[in-house]
Amino acid sequence: MRRFFVWSALAALVGLLIAGGGYWAYWTYYARFQPVTVSRDQESIQTLLDEAGWISAGGGGSPVYIVGYRDSAAMQRYEREEVPKLKAAGAEVRFILFARPDREGMQQSTAAERATVAELWLTRDWSLYERWTATPTASWTAAGIPAADDNLARSAVVDAGQKFVTDLTGYLRNSGLQPRYPLILWRDQQGFLKACACTDPRSWVFIRDDLGAPDRIDSDVPVELGLEPETQPEGTPPLDYPDLPPIPDGETAPADAGDEAARPSANPSAPKRPTTPPPAPKAQRQDDTTFY
Template sequence: MRRFLIWSALAVVIGLALAGAGYWAYWNFYARFQPVTISRNQAEIQRLLDEASWVSGGGGGEPLYVIGYRDSASTQRYEREEAEKLRAGGVELRSIVFARADREGQVQSTPAERATVAELWLSRDWSLYERWTATPSRNWTAAGIPAADGNLARSAVVEASRQFTTRLNDLLRDAGAPTGYPLVIWRDRDGFMKVCACADSRSWAFIRDDFSAPDAVAPSPVPETGPAIPPGQPVSGDGTPESLPYPSLGPIPPAGQAIPPASGATQPGAAPSTTPSRPATPRAPSQPVAPPQPTQQEDTTFF
């Protein structure tokens, strides 16, 4: 009986350990990357998203909001790798950017970044957003964009982007959703609002599954190159060769008047020049050459 109790207790301990290890593996490799369904504050979250100045390149009817800041490497990677896949699934990706506020006296954004954020919220210019994200942040100078610092209206726009992010994170935390960047918010097929703090790429597949988006898209075909254009031939604006210009023939003489011969041309009927050409003078050798001398080989007999 004692041995039975010992083995029973050991089996219970092993079973609990296996169950705990299985639950940890399920949470660590799958569950923690799943999006969270919002059951509270949906109306206020949707109102914030509708009032925010997002930018979009189009591509579909179902909106998907991506919130992040310029120097967030995970946000840039998500948009770079997932945007085309989501558009292929009929999704319109809407990007909302903000400038981070100072933290403990340390500046979290640059003047060029604040100026660009203000311009994007005011103009919602997608081409500006593309140029900005395609340029390294250290090389972006916001040339041609009015500065936000020292401009009361544009500084207020930058502050509004920060207040939007702060209020959105408070609502998400109250609904039990995680926060992080990129912050992705969308609605599934049944209309339920979902949110994902998609810093890890293992979370991206769940979003594609909700929209039946492909896991990969074919690269755009490379245009075929036409025939080689000869050097010196003019080319039109679309890259096709133009026809060669007509030669300048000069004035045409009246009918019945002889056309003067071109300079250097031989008139018909004239005898060709018979001046003989001078033969080349042989070059004297630099020193006399001795004639060859006969020799006799030992193994050869001449008769």
């Protein structure tokens, strides 16, 4: 009986270890990358998104909101790799940019960034957003854009963007989401509002599944040029195939006799040598010569 209890306790311990390891693997490799279904404050969140100064290239499909700041490397990568897939599924991608507030007395945004954010919120100019994101941050000077720091109205717009982010992240924390950027919000096919702090690429697949977006886009697909095939005018007879001279049977034409005579021999005869060699010269003695 004692041995039975020992083996039972050992089996229970092994089972607990296996269950704990399975839960750890499930959380580490799958669950923590899943989006959060917003269960509270859905109406308030939707009102914030509708009233924000978002910008879009159009599309007219199901809106997908991407919230972030200019220097976010994860947001730039998501826009470069995933946004074309969402557009291929018919979604309308809406970007909401904000300038990060100061942190412990240190500025996290530049004057050019604040001026551009205020201009985007006021005008929703998509071409301005394209120029801004195509230019390196260090080279962007916001030329031609009114400054926000010395303008009370534009400073209020920048502050409104920061308040929008504070309110939005507060609502999402109530649903269990820890905000990180890019912060993406969308509605699935059943109409449920979902949110994702998509800093890791392993979270992106859930958005594609909800929106029916492809996993990849083939860039080598040929483009139809729309050219119509040429048609023969009515009443014009087709051209006859031209008559060509017959082709000779031999591969090479025979050479003329004159050419054979003029052509030098391939093995010319060597010059004849004399039969008897000439006699060798005789030695002669010369007289001594006296030099003075």
